[in-house]
Amino acid sequence: MAVFRNSEDLGPPDAVAILSGKGGTGKTSISVSLGYLLARCGFKTLLVDLDLFTRGMTFYALGEYPQRVETSLVDLFTENEARERSIRPVLIPSAFTDANLFLLPSVAEGRDSPADLHLSRDFSTLEGFRDRLERIIAGAVDWYGFDYVLIDTRGGTDHTSIAAAYAAGSFILVTEADKPSWDMGRTLLDAMDAAGKNRGGQVQNSGFIINKSVLPAKAVGAYLRREWVAPHLGTIPLDQAVIRCFQQDRVPVAEDVSCPFSRELAKILRKGFVTQNWTEGNLKRLKRVYAPGILRLLRRLAGDDDGF
Ligand SMILES: Nc1ncnc2c1ncn2[C@@H]1O[C@H](COP(=O)(O)OP(=O)(O)OP(=O)(O)O)[C@@H](O)[C@H]1O
Ligand SMILES: [Mg+2]
Known part of the structure; x- marks a missing residue:
């Protein structure tokens, strides 16, 4: 939405x-x-951990005990007196991300994940929550000039998740290839439509990703394209490498670029995120990430397995 501003020449960041x-x-x-x-x-990117209840993104990005985090999103949404308190994006330390990746964490240093979190009354409605979130993100973008903003959500029809989509102006739906997942996706889309109609907001359905797929997903993709009237961005297979990497507190795309998860995600990035704002340099960097990955994959297929 119009609140996002970029300090560089790329125009508003994609959120x-x-x-x-x-x-x-x-x-x-x-x-x-x-x-x-x-x-x-090469894009300056902001991750927003809006799953205030489980802090998964903060855990993956900063480890179990986030250091150097004074204020978290949980603080801002639960403490009335802290309403105007500011929050700073935290740099995610990783050689892979070239100091381009930042996080608005859900949990601060030394604090446990809240078992029974109660949002302040002002933020118990979709509008209240969305307005505050827009201001928080706009503040971070004004200050740091991000090109992309990615918001992780709690999931389901929870008002914080719907507010995140309206604040960003666009959303991607992740689903598994089974009926409960599609049915619940439909319920969410209906809830989002109703929220837009009631409150006059606009949001773009940018597409869906089928994850943890164990069957050829072409037919499922075609079915969901019709059902959800949205592009099919890609299908990611069920992949042990994902579980192994995250269990060891490492992010697969930075560790095992030849695993199916990483390769499919690179394709999804090309399909869903590459715009006219991307330069040759950006595209080359993406190719360079995957060149060693492809070589490793070929070695693995040839039986020269490097430990996996
Ligand atoms: N393609 C995949 N193959 C195998 N395991 C996967 C894949 N994608 C995710 N996982 C695993 O599934 C589990 C759930 O993933 P994740 O936490 O990302 O889901 P989520 O939608 O954020 O969950 P929640 O609704 O609890 O926030 C994790 O253990 C993760 O490692
Ligand atoms: Mg999660």
């Missing part, structure tokens, strides 16, 4: 919320990894 009707579809894995890739391509 997108990552949603899913059903929990556990891979929103956090995908949004963190897309952030790593965008940063690697």
Whole structure:
């Protein structure tokens, strides 16, 4: 939406919320990894951990005990007196991301994840929450000049997730290739439509990703394209490498660029994020990430396995 401003020449940053009707579809894995890739391509990227209840993105990006984080999003949305308190994006330390990747964390240093979190009354409605979120992100963008903003959400029809989509102006839906996941995706889309109609907001459905797929997903993709009237950005297979990397507190696209998850995500990036704002340099950097990945994959296929 119009609140986002970029200090560089690229125009307003692209902001997108990552949603899913059903929990556990891979929103956090995908949004963190897309952030790593965008940063690697040379874009200054802001991740927003708006899953205030589980702090998954903050965990993946900063480890179990986030250091140097004084104020978190949980603080801003739960403490009335802290309403105008400011929050600073934290640099995610990684050689892969070239100091281009930042996070608005959900949890601050030394604080546990809140088991029973209660939002302040002002933020218990969609409008109240969205307005505050827009101002928080606009503040970060004004200050740091981000090219991309990716918002990870709690999932389901929770008002914080819907508010994230309206604040960003666009969303990507992550689904698994099974009926409960599609049905819950439909429920979420209906809730978003209703929210837009009631309150006059506008939001773009930027497409869907099928994750953890174990079957050829062409037919499912075609079905969902019709059902959800949105582009099919890609299908990511169920991939052990994802689980292994995240268990070891590492992000797959920065560690194992030849695993199926990383390769599919690079394709999704090309399909969903490459715009006229991308220079040859940005595209070359994306190719360079995957050149060693492809060589490793070929070695692995030839039986010269490097430990996996
Ligand atoms: N393509 C994949 N293959 C295998 N495992 C995956 C894949 N994508 C995600 N996972 C695993 O699935 C689990 C859930 O992923 P993740 O936390 O990203 O989902 P989520 O949608 O953010 O969940 P929540 O709704 O709880 O926030 C994690 O253990 C993650 O490592
Ligand atoms: Mg999550």
